[in-house]
Amino acid sequence: MVTSGSGADAGATAVRLRLAVGRIARKLRQAKAGASGLALSEMSVLARLDREGASSPTVLAAAEGVRPQAMAVTLAALEERGLITRRPDLSDGRRAVVSIEPAGRGLIADRRSESARYLADAIESEFSAAERQVLEAAMPLLDRLAERL
Numbered sequence: 001m002v003t004s005g006s007g008a009d010a011g012a013t014a015v016r017l018r019l020a021v022g023r024i025a026r027k028l029r030q031a032k033a034g035a036s037g038l039a040l041s042e043m044s045v046l047a048r049l050d051r052e053g054a055s056s057p058t059v060l061a062a063a064e065g066v067r068p069q070a071m072a073v074t075l076a077a078l079e080e081r082g083l084i085t086r087r088p089d090l091s092d093g094r095r096a097v098v099s100i101e102p103a104g105r106g107l108i109a110d111r112r113s114e115s116a117r118y119l120a121d122a123i124e125s126e127f128s129a130a131e132r133q134v135l136e137a138a139m140p141l142l143d144r145l146a147e148r149l
Helices: 010-036 040-054 057-064 068-080 101-127 129-148
Strands: 084-088 096-100
Touching: 010 040, 010 068, 040 068, 040 096, 040 101, 057 068, 057 096, 068 084, 084 101, 096 101, 101 129
Parallel strands: none
Antiparallel strands: 084 096
């Protein structure tokens, strides 16, 4: 076991941090997806297209860890809502390229703002001023950890 000078077990801290961050991320995803009327898988694909740019259905399926058939259903739902567009690949007409539409980008931006508000409301209502200061003081450490991973 790895310990710091204060006696904190790095392994135990890592497990607790992973669980807490996982729960926070899961709750934010659920809140974002539920508010938009989209399934979690649809929000995930939309966010990926926003973050990484246009892609093929095959690449999206692999990145999301789903079968191509499941991705086809997800893409059809997003396309029906006008959030994405599928076009033939100019270099290979047999393939399609999926890109996010302005409506999809707007939805993602709105959800990010809602996530920040959701977090802010929880922090404001659940933590004392002193606890909020401790949380804020931990941010540089969490940022450094994120950069290290």
